[in-house]
Amino acid sequence: MTPFKRAFLVLLPIIGCVIWYLLKVLQFQTSPEQYADGMVILQLSRGWLEGRPFLFDTVYGHHAQQHNYYFIPLVGILTKPMGVYGLFTAYLGLVGFFFWKYDRSIAGFNAFERTTTWLTAFFFVFGPMGYFIYLDYFGWHPEHYLIPLLALLSLSLAEKKRGLIILWLLLALSVKESSVVLLCCLLLFCSVVDMVLSNPARHRSAYILNRRNLIITGVSLVVFLSGLWLLSYLNGSKASRLGLALSRVELGSTLLWYLVSSCLIGLLTFGLGMLPFIPWLRLSPHKKIIVWTLAGGYAILFVMFATEALFYFPVIYPGVSYPARLGGLWAFMLSAFIFFSYRLTQSGTMPSQTAIPWILTGGLLQFLLAPFLVAHYFTFEARPSVLSANVSYMVKTRLGLDPYPEGIARQLYMLARRMPYGSEVIVPFHYTRFFENIYPAYWEEDGRRPAHILGQPLLYMYEKDLVKNGHYHDFPGKDYTMVPNEHLLILVESNWYQSNLK
Incomplete structure (x- = not known):
C-alpha cells in the first residue's frame, strides 16, 4: 500500500469523527428538536458526581427502575465538564480508539485486504445508516455506545486477547439490560465461525450443538433473567416495562401493519448489512452455516427490539426504526463482519476482487434506503442559503463553544x-x-x-x-x-x- 493511500484511509475516520461532532453540536443548538431523552441521559451520567442519587433524573425519577443503564455514569467523567457534548465525545472517542486498534491489528494484511476491511468498517460507522442512527432525534441513548464497544469486543475476540475481551464484554454488558442478548448472538456467531475455520471437516450440526455454544447460551440466559429480576425488584409492586408492553397489544389491523412494516425494515436492514459479507462468503467453507447463524442471531435481536417497541403501541412509527433500536441491529452486523473478515484473512482466505464494488454498492443502497429505515426529523439541508447560515452560526459561536449568540x-x-x-x-x-x-x-x-x-x-x-x-x-x-x-x-x-x- 502506497503511503498516500494509507494516509487517505487513516484520515477518513478522523475526518468522520470531527464532522460527526460538529454535526451533533449544530443539531443540538439549532434544530427544533428538544433532545428530551438526551437531557435525561445527561443527568443520569453526571448526577452522581454532583451529589444527586445514582441514576436519577428530573423526568422519570429513579431511572434504574426502568433500565440497567450502568455504563452511562462512566461517561459522567466527560459530561461533568463538557455538558451534553460529553455524550458525543465519549462515543467518538470510542470510535476513534476502535479505528486506531483496527489499523494496528490489520497491519499484517496485504494492501487489498486492508483496504476492503477498513472501508467496510468505515461505511458501517460513517455511512448513511450510521449517520441517521447517530442523529437520534430524541437526543442520545446509551445504546449508541454498543456500536464501538461491540466492534472493539469482536476485534479482541478475533485476536484472542483475553484481558481486552473481558473489558469490552463487561462494558457492553453494562450498557442496558438487553445488551446480554446482543452479546450472546455475537458470541455464538463468533463461536461458529471459529469452529468452521479451524475444523471445516466436522458435521454441520456439530458447529451449532456443542458444549461451548451451550455454555454461552446458558450463561447469557442467566444474566438476562438476573437483569430482569433486578428491574422487577427495584420496581417493587409496579408493573415492568415488558409487562406493560405486552398488555398494550391488541389484535387488529394496527398490529398487522406494525408487524408488516417492522419486518420490512428488519429485512432491508439485514440485507444492507449482509452486502459486505458476500465477497468473503464466496470462498468460505460452510457458507450456509455461517449465513444462517448470522441470520438467526439477527432474527432474535429483531424480535427483542420489536417487543421493546410495543411499549409505545399502538404507535407504529418509529417502532423498530427508532435509532436506539436499529442501532443495536447495525452494531451486531458490524461486529460480526469484523470478526468474520479478520479470521478469514488470518486463515489465508482473501475476499474476491469484487469486494470494493460490493462496498460501494452497499453505500449507495444505504444512501437510498437509510432515510426510510431509520426514524429521523433533523435534516442537513444543502441549499446554499442554509449552508451559509449554518457556517455563519458555527463561526459566530466558535464552533458551538459559545452558543446562542442572541x-x-x-x-x-x-x-x-x-x-x-x-x-x-x-x-x-x-x-x-x-x-x-x-x-x-x-x-x-x-x-x-x-x-x-x-x-x-x-x-x-x-x-x-x-x-x-x-x-x-x-x-x-x-x-x-x-x-x-x-x-x-x-x-x-x-x-x-x-x-x-x-
Missing part, C-alpha cells in the same frame, strides 16, 4: 451558566436545552408541577400567554423575584437573585 436563548443560557452545580429549575418543555448545565424539569401537559424534583427549584419559568389563560397550577411564594422578560415570566429565588443578578 435573543431569549442567549438570556436563558447565560442565566443558567450562573447557577450553581446541582440547581433544579422548572421550565416549559421547549426551553430545557438552555439549562443543560444544571437540572431542568418541565411542566406537565396540564400545567402541573413535575413530580421528580428533589429540592426547592432555584427558578420557575412560565409562558405569559399561558399564565393569562390559567394553564399553570403551581406558583412559588414571596421568596422569588421576577427577572424581566417580554414573553416569559421568570421567577428566581430572591436570595440568589440579590447575590448574583442584581
Whole structure:
C-alpha cells in the first residue's frame, strides 16, 4: 500500500469523527428538536458526581427502575465538564480508539485486504445508516455506545486477547439490560465461525450443538433473567416495562401493519448489512452455516427490539426504526463482519476482487434506503442559503463553544451558566436545552408541577400567554423575584437573585 493511500484511509475516520461532532453540536443548538431523552441521559451520567442519587433524573425519577443503564455514569467523567457534548465525545472517542486498534491489528494484511476491511468498517460507522442512527432525534441513548464497544469486543475476540475481551464484554454488558442478548448472538456467531475455520471437516450440526455454544447460551440466559429480576425488584409492586408492553397489544389491523412494516425494515436492514459479507462468503467453507447463524442471531435481536417497541403501541412509527433500536441491529452486523473478515484473512482466505464494488454498492443502497429505515426529523439541508447560515452560526459561536449568540436563548443560557452545580429549575418543555448545565424539569401537559424534583427549584419559568389563560397550577411564594422578560415570566429565588443578578 502506497503511503498516500494509507494516509487517505487513516484520515477518513478522523475526518468522520470531527464532522460527526460538529454535526451533533449544530443539531443540538439549532434544530427544533428538544433532545428530551438526551437531557435525561445527561443527568443520569453526571448526577452522581454532583451529589444527586445514582441514576436519577428530573423526568422519570429513579431511572434504574426502568433500565440497567450502568455504563452511562462512566461517561459522567466527560459530561461533568463538557455538558451534553460529553455524550458525543465519549462515543467518538470510542470510535476513534476502535479505528486506531483496527489499523494496528490489520497491519499484517496485504494492501487489498486492508483496504476492503477498513472501508467496510468505515461505511458501517460513517455511512448513511450510521449517520441517521447517530442523529437520534430524541437526543442520545446509551445504546449508541454498543456500536464501538461491540466492534472493539469482536476485534479482541478475533485476536484472542483475553484481558481486552473481558473489558469490552463487561462494558457492553453494562450498557442496558438487553445488551446480554446482543452479546450472546455475537458470541455464538463468533463461536461458529471459529469452529468452521479451524475444523471445516466436522458435521454441520456439530458447529451449532456443542458444549461451548451451550455454555454461552446458558450463561447469557442467566444474566438476562438476573437483569430482569433486578428491574422487577427495584420496581417493587409496579408493573415492568415488558409487562406493560405486552398488555398494550391488541389484535387488529394496527398490529398487522406494525408487524408488516417492522419486518420490512428488519429485512432491508439485514440485507444492507449482509452486502459486505458476500465477497468473503464466496470462498468460505460452510457458507450456509455461517449465513444462517448470522441470520438467526439477527432474527432474535429483531424480535427483542420489536417487543421493546410495543411499549409505545399502538404507535407504529418509529417502532423498530427508532435509532436506539436499529442501532443495536447495525452494531451486531458490524461486529460480526469484523470478526468474520479478520479470521478469514488470518486463515489465508482473501475476499474476491469484487469486494470494493460490493462496498460501494452497499453505500449507495444505504444512501437510498437509510432515510426510510431509520426514524429521523433533523435534516442537513444543502441549499446554499442554509449552508451559509449554518457556517455563519458555527463561526459566530466558535464552533458551538459559545452558543446562542442572541435573543431569549442567549438570556436563558447565560442565566443558567450562573447557577450553581446541582440547581433544579422548572421550565416549559421547549426551553430545557438552555439549562443543560444544571437540572431542568418541565411542566406537565396540564400545567402541573413535575413530580421528580428533589429540592426547592432555584427558578420557575412560565409562558405569559399561558399564565393569562390559567394553564399553570403551581406558583412559588414571596421568596422569588421576577427577572424581566417580554414573553416569559421568570421567577428566581430572591436570595440568589440579590447575590448574583442584581
